[in-house]
Amino acid sequence: MDLLFLSTYSIDWLPYFFVGQTVVLLALTFSITPFISKGSFLINFFILILLALSAVGSSAIIAMNIPGAPFAISLWISALSVILGVMSWNVVGDAFDVRKFKTLIKWIASAGSIGGLCIGLMIPFFLIHYPSEYLLYVLAALILSSALCVLNLKPVKVSKMKPTTGTSPTKYPLFRNIAVVVFLMMIVDTMADYALKVGIAENYKNEEIGQFLGPFYGISIAITLAVQLGATNPILRKFGLTVLLLILPVFCFVGGLGLFLIPLLWAATVFRLGEIVFGYSVDTIGREIVSNPLPAQVRRKSKLFLKGVVTPLGTGVGALLLWIISLITPQDSQLAIRVVAVVAVLATIAWIWIVCKTKKVYKKALKDAIKSKRFGKDSDEISDADRQAAKELAMHALDEEDPDAIIFGLGLIREYHDDAILDSLYQHLGSESSIVRMETIKTVKALKDYNSVPRLIERVSLEEDQEIQAALMEVLSELDPEKIVDHAAVHLNSTVPRVKAGAILVLLRAGNLDHIIDAGIALKEMINSSDSIIRKGAARVLGSLQAGKMEKELEKLINDSNIEVCITAIRSAGSRKVYGLTPLLVSKLGAGRISRYASRALVSLGISVGDVLLEQIDRKNYTRSRVIMKTLASIPDEKIEDIFTSIIENGDIVIRTMAAREVVFRAHRQVAGDRFKTKSREFALLEHHTIQLLKAAETGENVPVYVKIELAARQKLACLRFLYFVGTCTIPSEIIEVKPILLPDEFSVVDSSQKAAALELLETISPDSELKKAIAVFENKSPFSSNEALDELRQSNDPWLDQVLNFELNSHKDEKMNITHKALILRKTKLFESLPGEILLTIAEKTEERELVNEEKLFSQDDYPDGLYIIAAGSVKIVRKGEILTELKEGDFFGEISLFDDSPRGADAIASADSHLLFIENNTFDSITEDLPEVLRAVMKTLIGYLKTSPAKP
Numbered sequence: 001m002d003l004l005f006l007s008t009y010s011i012d013w014l015p016y017f018f019v020g021q022t023v024v025l026l027a028l029t030f031s032i033t034p035f036i037s038k039g040s041f042l043i044n045f046f047i048l049i050l051l052a053l054s055a056v057g058s059s060a061i062i063a064m065n066i067p068g069a070p071f072a073i074s075l076w077i078s079a080l081s082v083i084l085g086v087m088s089w090n091v092v093g094d095a096f097d098v099r100k101f102k103t104l105i106k107w108i109a110s111a112g113s114i115g116g117l118c119i120g121l122m123i124p125f126f127l128i129h130y131p132s133e134y135l136l137y138v139l140a141a142l143i144l145s146s147a148l149c150v151l152n153l154k155p156v157k158v159s160k161m162k163p164t165t166g167t168s169p170t171k172y173p174l175f176r177n178i179a180v181v182v183f184l185m186m187i188v189d190t191m192a193d194y195a196l197k198v199g200i201a202e203n204y205k206n207e208e209i210g211q212f213l214g215p216f217y218g219i220s221i222a223i224t225l226a227v228q229l230g231a232t233n234p235i236l237r238k239f240g241l242t243v244l245l246l247i248l249p250v251f252c253f254v255g256g257l258g259l260f261l262i263p264l265l266w267a268a269t270v271f272r273l274g275e276i277v278f279g280y281s282v283d284t285i286g287r288e289i290v291s292n293p294l295p296a297q298v299r300r301k302s303k304l305f306l307k308g309v310v311t312p313l314g315t316g317v318g319a320l321l322l323w324i325i326s327l328i329t330p331q332d333s334q335l336a337i338r339v340v341a342v343v344a345v346l347a348t349i350a351w352i353w354i355v356c357k358t359k360k361v362y363k364k365a366l367k368d369a370i371k372s373k374r375f376g377k378d379s380d381e382i383s384d385a386d387r388q389a390a391k392e393l394a395m396h397a398l399d400e401e402d403p404d405a406i407i408f409g410l411g412l413i414r415e416y417h418d419d420a421i422l423d424s425l426y427q428h429l430g431s432e433s434s435i436v437r438m439e440t441i442k443t444v445k446a447l448k449d450y451n452s453v454p455r456l457i458e459r460v461s462l463e464e465d466q467e468i469q470a471a472l473m474e475v476l477s478e479l480d481p482e483k484i485v486d487h488a489a490v491h492l493n494s495t496v497p498r499v500k501a502g503a504i505l506v507l508l509r510a511g512n513l514d515h516i517i518d519a520g521i522a523l524k525e526m527i528n529s530s531d532s533i534i535r536k537g538a539a540r541v542l543g544s545l546q547a548g549k550m551e552k553e554l555e556k557l558i559n560d561s562n563i564e565v566c567i568t569a570i571r572s573a574g575s576r577k578v579y580g581l582t583p584l585l586v587s588k589l590g591a592g593r594i595s596r597y598a599s600r601a602l603v604s605l606g607i608s609v610g611d612v613l614l615e616q617i618d619r620k621n622y623t624r625s626r627v628i629m630k631t632l633a634s635i636p637d638e639k640i641e642d643i644f645t646s647i648i649e650n651g652d653i654v655i656r657t658m659a660a661r662e663v664v665f666r667a668h669r670q671v672a673g674d675r676f677k678t679k680s681r682e683f684a685l686l687e688h689h690t691i692q693l694l695k696a697a698e699t700g701e702n703v704p705v706y707v708k709i710e711l712a713a714r715q716k717l718a719c720l721r722f723l724y725f726v727g728t729c730t731i732p733s734e735i736i737e738v739k740p741i742l743l744p745d746e747f748s749v750v751d752s753s754q755k756a757a758a759l760e761l762l763e764t765i766s767p768d769s770e771l772k773k774a775i776a777v778f779e780n781k782s783p784f785s786s787n788e789a790l791d792e793l794r795q796s797n798d799p800w801l802d803q804v805l806n807f808e809l810n811s812h813k814d815e816k817m818n819i820t821h822k823a824l825i826l827r828k829t830k831l832f833e834s835l836p837g838e839i840l841l842t843i844a845e846k847t848e849e850r851e852l853v854n855e856e857k858l859f860s861q862d863d864y865p866d867g868l869y870i871i872a873a874g875s876v877k878i879v880r881k882g883e884i885l886t887e888l889k890e891g892d893f894f895g896e897i898s899l900f901d902d903s904p905r906g907a908d909a910i911a912s913a914d915s916h917l918l919f920i921e922n923n924t925f926d927s928i929t930e931d932l933p934e935v936l937r938a939v940m941k942t943l944i945g946y947l948k949t950s951p952a953k954p
Helices: 002-006 011-038 041-063 069-095 098-129 132-152 173-203 207-230 232-239 241-261 265-290 296-328 333-371 384-398 403-415 423-430 434-447 450-462 466-479 481-490 497-510 513-527 532-544 551-558 563-576 579-587 593-615 622-634 640-650 653-669 674-698 705-729 732-742 752-765 769-778 786-795 799-805 819-828 837-844 922-931 933-949
Strands: 848-852 857-859 867-873 876-880 883-888 908-911 915-921
Touching (some): 041 069, 041 132, 069 132, 098 132, 173 241, 173 296, 207 232, 207 265, 232 241, 241 265, 241 333, 384 423, 403 434, 423 434, 434 450, 434 466, 466 532, 481 497, 497 513, 513 532, 513 551, 532 563, 563 579, 563 593, 593 640, 640 653, 653 674, 653 705, 674 705, 674 769, 674 786, 705 732, 705 819, 732 752, 752 769, 786 799, 799 819, 799 837, 819 867, 819 915, 922 933
Antiparallel strands (some): 848 915, 876 908
16 A cells, blocks of 8 residues: 555645545444444455455556546555454454453464564565566455455354443543543654655655565564563563553654654654554553453443544544645655654653553552452453553552452452562551451462561561461461471460461471471370360361371361361362372262362362262262262363263253253353363253153143143253253353243243344354254244154153153042152142152152141141141131131142241131141251252242232241
């Protein structure tokens, strides 16, 4: 573009060119660019083909010598670069999910710089053999190559749901300062570009222009790449953010002065070269960091606003200034360049002033972020920009007086480890708040700052809080135990368990032989102490002391009757990675509060515990099986996916449903492997087939009502598993969002438009046509007949469903209820209708039968509540002071409040016909919900909605 324009027109046309360029850029921003950003990969492909053809056509138009054509084509080529830039980043961004994109962005940017370098160095050699207009054919060939790449970079399927609209960036003072900086920078950029083009036009003709510009842009890209990779982070760490932001304007100020004094090509070249290099390296990264305290949505919108509005406006103002300069300096290029230099210097002075002002606004934004405990990290990956912004935010948080702000800052330091330790951190070792002092010690421990040892030792002698004193000794035992051996020896006989534990750690790590012997004896005494607090201290020591084989001692403490001792020992076993205790840790799963810590310890042991956990999955203990699967899902090793494949293929309905839920949440945290995605797709299609069978079976005219109810419950579980498996092989977060819409509970209101939008989203994210067709199962009828479906379901590996299909309820009416009959009665009640049949069987085993004759009183008002009643047959009226409040029929329940409250009965319950009841005693219900928390969740969810609309109950 530069070669075409400069070899055709005089430099007097440059202002008009810049103005035209601005108009074209703004037009593209508000019209073409949004269309391109929404296009599919096929649309992008054909657009690129058209752009390549336009480049070829431009060469033909030039050959026709049409007046004004080179000017128009120059504008089009400048616009072409914008279109290609927008399309390139859109296509690349759409081709990868956010995790992969964050990982690959550095290499993609570097590849672009290297490509630009190669093309830039190639141009001079090309022009030796071919005329300059042939470069348009090279451009067309490159565009065609990119079009072929687009075919292989198909976009990742994403949600079509509109994102929530964030607050306008212009409402934030920090953004307004950034926008002004970008605006001034583009004015200076336009001035520098003009000066360079004038110098080139005066010193070179035709092909010589290309021989100059090719190496110029190639060298500038090479230097930019070097500064990006080698200089930016060191400057940031050593001099800070303000210096980073000032490098470019200061250089432009010096460059502008140099250009004013020496209005020659080489001065313009240096000015433009430095402006390009520092603009695309230090300044871009600096602006990225300074925008971090802004809320995430505002920050994302601000980038679009800066690129699409502020940048072309700055270029446009620069172009208008150039037009004015051309009017006042006709036929005097050196004077024009001097005036351009003056404009650049003035704009740079304003730029420097705004940057200095931005520092104050940035601090205010940091304080706002501290108050809301907000930090603008966009992904799981911690970049250098994230780390530096966190450091800036932490520095300001540590200068606050509010303990909560200080603790927030300390947390940031722990999360974003940095080689440079903040000096303001140590002042909080003497804070009045014991919580702040403890958090400071935790931070020093996380950073492992050996230079902090003198300050920690000084604090040990001053600290009055014995718990904090013990924490100081624990940290010092890891950093430099030799320096506090004498201090530890004094505290070896301390009556405070944690202080004594800290002393033992120090002596075992750095003491002499006598110290080690004394510490070993003291540790053994703590392990065998009758005081649980002392035993807990011993467990803590074993966790921190990585030397020696302590399996026997930890086993004893894990089996301790005191829950706190047991938990501390479990945590120590995990931190020491004692693989020999795996069976013992597994045995603690599902055991209340201890289970959570046992699960974490097993996760820390990694894939080695996978097979042991798999063996422990038991259809008769769903609670333990669920905890085991949660533990497996938390282990990051990809081999865990093979274990889940085995669980899903061999488990019953409940186990499969649990496993499906865990794998989709695991895929949400950690992208599933390609092989497991393929297996999940197969599982989804199997569930699709099951759903079709269940839907068809439910439509049979001769199918009993109780069977239809069970088929509907089974169908809902199959739909749930289908969604989970689809999510695992596509986009898990989207499935988690649409599940409540496609599978609403009784009290949720979902309209048809919401369901249609959810199905459209599922189709959008589905990777192939077969899975897209399967999604229609939520709205299409089954292709099977009822009899075909029932026959196939009887042959399936589903014992409970087979039991229901072969059960004849009417033939058991006059007999004592068996377990299947009870489970089917429980299914009828709203409390349990959402539970799998296997869990209903577990509840049914613990129910009692009660029979009442007409007008027999079951209980009276003010009686002690004993449990929950479910009407299997007959009816019961609820009476208070002679007034009938309600009459309950078969499938209804009453007495449910007594499950959660010991208040006396609020009314009488009297049979209004001969009745048959199922009774669940309070203590029995407690034991059921302890083993099966989903029962408690189902009951609570039903009661919350049911009590809103039901009459008063006893």
